Amino acid sequence: MKIGRRLIVEESLASVQARRIATEAGCAVGSIYNVFEDLDDLVIALNTVTLTELGQALTKAHDDSRTEPTAARLMALAEAYFHFAGNNRKLWRAIFEHHLPEGASAPPEYRDDQNKLFALVEDCLVGDLPDNVERRSAARALFASVHGIVSLALDRKLGEFEPEETHRQIEFLVGCAARGLSEK
């Protein structure tokens, strides 16, 4: 039984339904429940793959920019995030569209992947924010900010989605932040 993300890519998270996944995988509905606790569990497994890929993309941007100044590095990460989201829209959307029921929380593996992303931003800030606590906080703030811009843009909550416009917004934000940072 091989579970793929085709249904998310070609349709959306809403298409990840027990019977369709089963057909797709060439097995019976019940088999899914032998492997996964429930559909939430399966969706998390699929999203973990995407999260890992996102991590790889950001890691590349992080590594490739290692000799550049902070502002450029932050911009490289933000751009990489935006491009990944834009090129893998449905997959990326699935990550944030999926909500665990009330009490439940994601497995450690999933959280680790998340924290790796933050760590990349943190690393770019080592020179500017020597204090660990402060750096940790700032990195998360920056990550969340860029995420917010990309997220609302792709959801078309900021108007029609225009990559150029979103790019400008990211540049504006990261630019301001970098400038604000250097004169702290």
Add this chain to the structure above:
Amino acid sequence: MKIGRRLIVEESLASVQARRIATEAGCAVGSIYNVFEDLDDLVIALNTVTLTELGQALTKAHDDSRTEPTAARLMALAEAYFHFAGNNRKLWRAIFEHHLPEGASAPPEYRDDQNKLFALVEDCLVGDLPDNVERRSAARALFASVHGIVSLALDRKLGEFEPEETHRQIEFLVGCAARGLSEK
């Protein structure tokens, strides 16, 4: 038939189900479909109320800060947003948890409410960014950034939710942005 947001407030968007709404409103299931196209339509109606309330809270912050410098005004708006989200968690979450199916788009009334929020931020930037296009873009970027921070924080995607920490992140971001803005 009176549809309220009690189910969202006390439980979550997931509890907005045809039969429960009907019981709540003291009517038959079918009656809901005489008033609303479908449940999406009903959810949008409920979210519009919340969006209006959010608009009122931000408008107050905007008006109360009218004599202050840009940085303080942006901070006042961001704080108001954070407080509203924190004090109306389920209602606020419902706004962003709800996704229309593929092609569908929200009614004009809903979009107007959204645009009113952006307009408040834009207004704070009139002095610093005289260019209309640039100002429009920057306002949306800032709004989305603060939204991103609040959103991931309340979703506990940045670690455990600690209001103090989120507050610091907002201060960091808006502080950087304001500083970066003034020396443009």
Add this chain to the structure above:
DNA sequence: AACATAAATGAACAAAGTTCATTTTTTATG
């Protein structure tokens, strides 16, 4: 009162998640 129109109703259907007794396949043992 008689009729027409509008509103409300809830049984019935469809779609989707989940369960689990049964069947099939695999592995282990003599």
Add this chain to the structure above:
DNA sequence: CATAAAAAATGAACTTTGTTCATTTATGTT
């Protein structure tokens, strides 16, 4: 290889939820 035990796969059946619509009830008009 035969046989039994264990593991994996199966899909019919059940549950829950959105939605429809023929029927009933309420309201307004002449």
